[in-house]
Amino acid sequence: MSAARESLLDAACASLARRPWPVVRMVDVAALAGVSRQTLYNEFGSKDGLARSLVRRETDAYLAGFERALTEGGLPAAADWTVTRAGENPLLRAVLTGYRAEGLPAPTLAAVPSTSRVPAQRRADGPLPSPAEVVALIRDRAVGALAPAAATAADRAALAWQCEVALRLALSCLLAPAGERGAAGLVRDVVGVRASSPRSS
Structure with a gap:
């Protein structure tokens, strides 16, 4: 991802x-990032494109963080990390639960037509995952990380059942x-020790 896009x-x-998102202005976002409004439109195409990219970035960052926590401490650590991260970030909470507080961006989950030449934007313009799809994706990644060869x-x-219950x-x-x-204690009590630490390679 380009530095300008990240900024x-x-x-x-x-x-x-x-x-609230409805009153966030593109010109103000561009000014805050120190770039022209045209640069903003070149990257995202529209305010909806920007919203889709925000959702995609939060989802990707969550998945990466979940995998790190899982590697370091198994399902209990990943559960605690999920609660902490989503508790701090209303947009991520909306991605995970489907509940969108008033004032958050609410892009459609279906793919939208994209004419962008920016690969990251073409990806963001594709389908966004529903909460159920995010749960399934995380469950499958957790199984891949924890299952013995x-x-x-x-x-x-x-x-897979243990991983889904933990999440x-x-x-x-x-x-x-x-x-x-905390969430880690609940996971240990309900799911048990088996999924508490990553597999040894």
């Missing part, structure tokens, strides 16, 4: 933190905090 996305996030189909299916427990903690044990 514009950062500026859009900063603008969104200060005011010799795991049977039945073992992988059981692990859904984490998401429930966004609505009703888990208390002192």
